[in-house]
Amino acid sequence: MLAAVADSPGRLADVLTVRAVGAPAAPGAGEVVVRMLASTVNPSDEVTVSGAYGSRTAFPMVPGFEGVGVIDAAGPGVPATAVGRRVLPLGSAGNWQQYKRLGYSWCVGVPDDLPDEIACFAYINPLTALTMVERFCRPGIRNVVVTAATSAIGRHLAELLAGRGLTPVGVVRGTPGRAVTDPSQWRAVIRTDGPRWREELRAAVGPGGIDVAFDCVGGGVGADVFTLTARHGVFVHYGLLSRTPLPAECFTGRSGARVELFRLRDVIHEDGGRHLPELFAPVFALLRSGGLRTAVGTRVGLSELPCHLKDPATGRAGKTLIELQR
Known part of the structure; x- marks a missing residue:
């Protein structure tokens, strides 16, 4: 078989x-x-291949955390x-290979009415956005800020927040050709390439x-957003697009704001996969109704x-759909 x-x-x-x-061996018990059929490229793939998680990454490796396929063979049990x-x-x-062997408990059944090109993107961004909004946006929340607002997950967060009557403030780099999908879902969109973006953000927040x-950016931008987080507020840090960690002072607790490190991996591995069907049920329901869609x-x-992947324009006009049997 072919593998990346x-x-x-x-x-x-x-x-x-x-x-x-070599094709995978015959599945063992419970495998x-x-x-x-299809996969895609996410920042988590790039970060993992970079060696950032050296303690749990062995090379050579086949990347790809997200995708959809058909069970071709089953082992005993x-x-x-x-x-x-x-x-x-x-x-x-x-997932960037034509066949993958794994435990059956880690397979989530896909509803028949969801096409491959929609089901392929049901995991990382939709599940992360939905879980974070449900966990951290309690009643009484008014001021929400989303970094990397033009990203796929930024769009999902804005959509979910709109469903709760919230219009967040977006923070973007100002990359040419990139814009938020629906400006009506944002109270303001602040570009960090402007000389007074911090003052503009402060004014938008109030x-x-x-x-x-x-925040999925970290580094200096993440730190500047953190400084505007209220004493009772929570700064949810779930990515590192800048490749630069948040400064240590964000974690001292002196400002009163709480930093929450959200890792989807922890949610998925919570109980060995037994809760996965229940976890994905609301994601599938939203996808079926036309929500949380990802543009290919x-x-x-x-x-x-x-x-x-060598093309500088990759990812600017939507996500990559890898057709694995083509």
Whole structure:
């Protein structure tokens, strides 16, 4: 079978190659082999391949935390009816290959009425956004700030917050060609490439400060947003697009604001996967009603992926859909 392999840590576009590798062995007890149909590229793939999680990442590795496939074979202890069912194979990387072997308990069944190109994106961004909003946006919340507001997850957060009557303030880099999808869902959008963006953010937030900040940037931008978080507020840090950690002073507690490190991995691995169907039920319901959709910018076959990742325009006009059996 074909697989995209990173032989060593580094920049994803530099270290990824596609080559023929051995097909997975027959599934053991409680295991299945999934014929992968589609996958995509997320910042979590890039960060993992960079070597940031050295203690739990071994090379060579096949990246890809998100995707959809069909159970092709099942081992002892797996219901015979599982074969042929479309699933999201979760709990590990390895979705950038044509077949993946994993435990059946880590497979979430996909509703029949969700096409592959929608189901493929049901995991990382929608589940993260929904879980964070439900966990941190309690009644009484008024001032919400979202960094990387033009990202896929920024759009999901704005959509979910709008459903609660909240219009957040967005923070963006001002990248040419990138804009928030629906300006009506944002109270203001602040570009950090302007000389007075901090003053503009402070004015947009108001004297009460930020009740909840959702930050996936970190670094200096994250730190500046943190300084505007109210004493009773919470700063939810769930990504590191800047590749620069938050300053240590954000974690001292002296300002009174609470920093919450949200990791989707912790939510998924909470009880060995037993709660996954319940966890995904509201995500699937929203997707079926037209919510939390992800725009596909480019479709590529697996063999085309390394070249695609080298293109500077990758990701600017929507997500990449990797068609693994093409």
